[in-house]
Amino acid sequence: xxxxxxxxxxxxxxxxxxxxxxxxxxxxxxxxxxxxxxxxxxxxxxxxxxxxxxxxxxxxxxxxxxxxxxxxxxxxxxxxxxxxxxxxxxxxxxxxxxxxxxxxxxxxxxx
Numbered sequence: 001x002x003x004x005x006x007x008x009x010x011x012x013x014x015x016x017x018x019x020x021x022x023x024x025x026x027x028x029x030x031x032x033x034x035x036x037x038x039x040x041x042x043x044x045x046x047x048x049x050x051x052x053x054x055x056x057x058x059x060x061x062x063x064x065x066x067x068x069x070x071x072x073x074x075x076x077x078x079x080x081x082x083x084x085x086x087x088x089x090x091x092x093x094x095x096x097x098x099x100x101x102x103x104x105x106x107x108x109x110x111x
Contacts, residue, residue: 008033011042013050013059022058023050027073034069043077051105061101062088071099079103 009029016023025046029039050056061079063070071081079101087095 009039009042011039011046013046013054016054020058021056022060023054023056024060024062025050026061027070039073040076043073047077047103047108051108057105059103062098063101065097065099071101074101077103078108 009027011027012025013023014026025043027039027043047059050059059079061070061074062085063074065084080103082100082102085098085100088098089096
């Protein structure tokens, strides 16, 4: 929480494609801090940074289909589901489907 000097999660860009003006955002938070608005605040600031400082046009997020907390967070921050990525991620001995979301600069309010 504010004022504490320890890491409780991460939120930032990966897979930045500068020439295409897009990047993927990833995030994670310790379960002790879920449902407190922390990641919503962090993700909104990262999105604003991406549009203002990195000059992105598109920000993507890829999640597991049954990750309802991440889905809710992304939708709260303006992301829209685009579709399923079949057999997108290999884990242990099998492939898993993923879901891709995006938010475009023109649809995001910078307030």
